Amino acid sequence: MKLDEPVTGGPCWAELGTTDLEAAGRFYAALFGWRPERDPRQEAGGYTVAHLGDAAVAALSPLYQESQPVAWNVSFAVTDADATARLVTEAGGKVLVGPMDVFDVGRFAVAVDPGGAAFQLWQARAFRGAGLLNAPGSLGWVELMTRAPARARDFYTTVFGWTVNASEHYTQWGVAGADFGGMVTMDDKFAPEVPPHWLPYFAADDVDATTATATGAGGAALMEPRTMSGGRRIAVLRDPQGAVFGVYRAADEG
Secondary structure, eight states, rough: OOSSSOOOTTTTEEEEEEOOHHHHHHHHHHHHOEEEEEOOOOGTOOOEEEEEEEEEEEEEEEETTOOOOOOOEEEEEESOOHHHHHHHHHTTTTTEEEEEEETEEEEEEEEEEESEEEEEEEEEOOOOSSOSSSSTTTTEEEEEEOHHHHHHHHHHHHHHHOOOEHHHOOEEETTTTEEEEEEEEOTTSSSSTTTOOEEEEEEEEEEEEEEHHHHHHHHHEEEEEEETTTTEEEEEEEESSOOOEEEEEEEGGG
């Protein structure tokens, strides 16, 4: 990720919806050194912000609806959640929740793209988003898994104005040319029941050691550590409650 702070149109926050906040907090603390802090307000519903030092880096949240899967969710920064929600609908997506105010910290919406991948909109007020990006233990890359890449490209460039850096093998998303993520076409290697989704990657000093820690703490490696073309070392992991995320070696990101 070339972004080191939240910018309009870029990813600004990652949020885990989970069935066991306490267990998830212990798992990610062991993995990344996060310090979970639960919001004491009853109306916050157990929402927990994870910190590295003084920086908020991600959130852990209970599931608020029976249909909500255990999964990581990615939020993108917008200046006007209501206007962007209208763009989502006009471009062929759907708005599932909101836009709605979250205390005094911001305005929020949940949407899905035309291919069915869910994402979130965040209009900052008191809370801008992650206080650390692209550093060990923080959000470092986001990747869209989709079965409709052409529709996805049209949709996201329309809604967010993203720049596209496409090669024969991989498409990267950017804000004004600063790439922050990519897109993978879901082929027959993906089980039919796996839905389109956004996959967050967290930066790590050592991908192999992080993978070993995850499996030792009850998680699983869905993709064992491997070195990609260009030298980037990555792995895809699943936490004990079933949420999938990626890790990559921070030193590989220029």
